[in-house]
Amino acid sequence: MIQxxxxxxxxxxxxxxxxxNLEIQEGEIFGLLGPNGSGKTTALNCLLALLKYDRGExxxxxxxxxxxxxxxxRQIGVVFQNVAVFGQMSVWENIDFFCGLYVPDxxxxxxxxxxxxxxxxxxxxxxxxxxxxxxxxxxxxxxxCGIAHRPRLIILDEPTVAVDPQSRNKxxxxxxxxxxxxxxxxxxxxxxxxxxxxxxxxxxLDHGRCIASGTSEELKSMIKTGETVTVEAIDLPEENxxxxxxxxxxxxxxxxxxxxxxxxTGASYNLVRLLHYLESADLSFGRVFSELPTLNDVFLxxxxxxxxx
Numbered sequence: 633m634i635q636x637x638x639x640x641x642x643x644x645x646x647x648x649x650x651x652x653n654l655e656i657q658e659g660e661i662f663g664l665l666g667p668n669g670s671g672k673t674t675a676l677n678c679l680l681a682l683l684k685y686d687r688g689e690x691x692x693x694x695x696x697x698x699x700x701x702x703x704x705x706r707q708i709g710v711v712f713q714n715v716a717v718f719g720q721m722s723v724w725e726n727i728d729f730f731c732g733l734y735v736p737d738x739x740x741x742x743x744x745x746x747x748x749x750x751x752x753x754x755x756x757x758x759x760x761x762x763x764x765x766x767x768x769x770x771x772x773x774x775x776x777c778g779i780a781h782r783p784r785l786i787i788l789d790e791p792t793v794a795v796d797p798q799s800r801n802k803x804x805x806x807x808x809x810x811x812x813x814x815x816x817x818x819x820x821x822x823x824x825x826x827x828x829x830x831x832x833x834x835x836x837l838d839h840g841r842c843i844a845s846g847t848s849e850e851l852k853s854m855i856k857t858g859e860t861v862t863v864e865a866i867d868l869p870e871e872n873x874x875x876x877x878x879x880x881x882x883x884x885x886x887x888x889x890x891x892x893x894x895x896x897t898g899a900s901y902n903l904v905r906l907l908h909y910l911e912s913a914d915l916s917f918g919r920v921f922s923e924l925p926t927l928n929d930v931f932l933x934x935x936x937x938x939x940x941x
Contacts, residue, residue, distance in 0.1 A: 633658040633785065633816055634679070639688035641674055641840075648674045649685065650840035656833075661807065661817040663831030667937040671840040672820055676787060680710065692785065706734050709783035709815075713790035715774045717762050724749065724758040727776050734781035748780035751809070753802055768799025775803065779810060786810060787818045792826065804830060824927045834927070838935045852925045855933045856883050858898030860925070861906055864891050865918030872913055879905055892917075895929075 634656040641649040649671050656662045666672045677683035679690055681699045690697045692704050717726045727745045735741040749755050752772040762770055771791060779786055788807065792800045807830060811817055821827055827834060828848050835845040844851055858881075868876075868887050876892070877885045881899040885892065896902040903922050910917060931937075 633660075633693060635689070635691045636675070636679065637689045639675070639678060639685055639690065641671075641678060641683070641685040648840050649678070649688075652688070652837070652840060652842060654835055654842055654845075656816065656818065658816050659811070659814075660832045661811050661819055661830050663827040663834035664818055664820045664837065665827060665834060665931060666837035667935055670837040670935075672837055673789075674840075675837070676789065676818075676820075680708070680787070681705075706781075707784040709778045709781065709786045711775050711778035711786070711788045711791055713793060715762075715770055717770070717773055717777060719762050722759050722761060723754055723765070723773055726762070726773060727780050730777040731780035734783075744780050744782065748776040751779075751806060752776040766796070766799075768795040768802075771795050771799060771803065772806075775806065779815075782813075783815060785818070786815050789820050790822065791819075792821065792823065800826075824931065828927045836931060836934055844930070844934055848927055851927065851930045855925060855930050856897050857895045857925050857929045857933060859896045859902050860923045860929065861894045861896070861903050861920065862891065862923070863894075863906075863910070863917050863920050866890055866892050866910070866915060868892055868915065872915060875913070876906070876909065879909060881905075 634654070636652055636654040639649050639652040652671065652675060664672055674683065678685045679697065681697050681701065693707065695701065695704060697704055718729065721729065724745065727748050728741065731741050731744050731748070735744060749758055752775060754769065754772060754776060757765065757769060762773065765773065775788070775791055792803050795803070804826060807817060807819070819827065819831060831848070833845065833847055834851060835842050837843070844854055867890060873885060873887050876882065876894060881896045881902060883895040883897050885894045894906060907920065
């Protein structure tokens with residue numbers, strides 16, 4: 633559905649996109665991750681022909697994407713991180729306005745607006761103004777405005793920022809339903825658990841390049857970390873921390889605020905070896921738990937950065 637080939641974009645001396653290559657298949661929920669300044673926003677703006685780029689090619693639905701590709705644009709729905717609705721209009725009027733940009737037929741548009749209201753769980757708020765909505769409901773309205781015309785491709789940029797858990801669950805289930813109904817979704821988020829739950833494939837961008845892509849499990853297989861063990865309520869002298877770091881298969885060991893976090897490469901009995909050492913060193917501790925690699929581990933190891941807002 634989407635091919636991005638050797639995309640280059642410069643802002644003066646800054647190289648924002650460095651021969652970026654991405655391919656997104658129809659029917660996917662495709663996660664796009666990257667630290668701040670990685671090129672995600674620039675890539676999306678180039679994809680939508682909102683920004684000129686220096687070199688490369690973008691094709692959507694097997695056609696070149698240009699600023700005048702109106703047939704392609706009509707099949708795309710965009711929901712940006714910043715809520716973009718009209719404060720003087722009601723919920724129903726907002727959805728109707730944005731749907732009307734794509735659907736001129738009034739009767740068909742009325743049905744689509746009603747469907748979008750139901751989809752977003754906003755039926756009982758149809759006459760409300762945006763200022764009368766909670767943050768979560770406002771996010772749902774923002775999404776309803778972007779998808780009411782039933783686009784073939786939907787781009788969702790941080791749609792669950794600063795919303796309550798109930799609204800977040802509603803939004804995530806809505807995205808799954810849109811995908812089940814046939815829409816391909818590009819999804820960006822700083823919430824790794826959302827990306828891992830939702831996305832069929834994921835790409836990680838850094839310094840304007842795609843440094844890794846694949847399913848969640850494929851990405852996890854690319855890194856050294858095989859297991860992370862956390863030990864809480866432990867007083868750990870420096871010499872003991874160094875001894876932990878010297879244990880077999882230890883990838884890294886960090887100690888702060890009486891909590892020890894040890895990352896191991898893929899091997900068996902890591903937890904047993906660590907506990908045996910702590911007991912032999914006569915070190916008391918509280919809760920201990922072990923975790924398999926997460927998407928956050930992948931991101932941290934590949935980029936050297938935590939994913940943060």
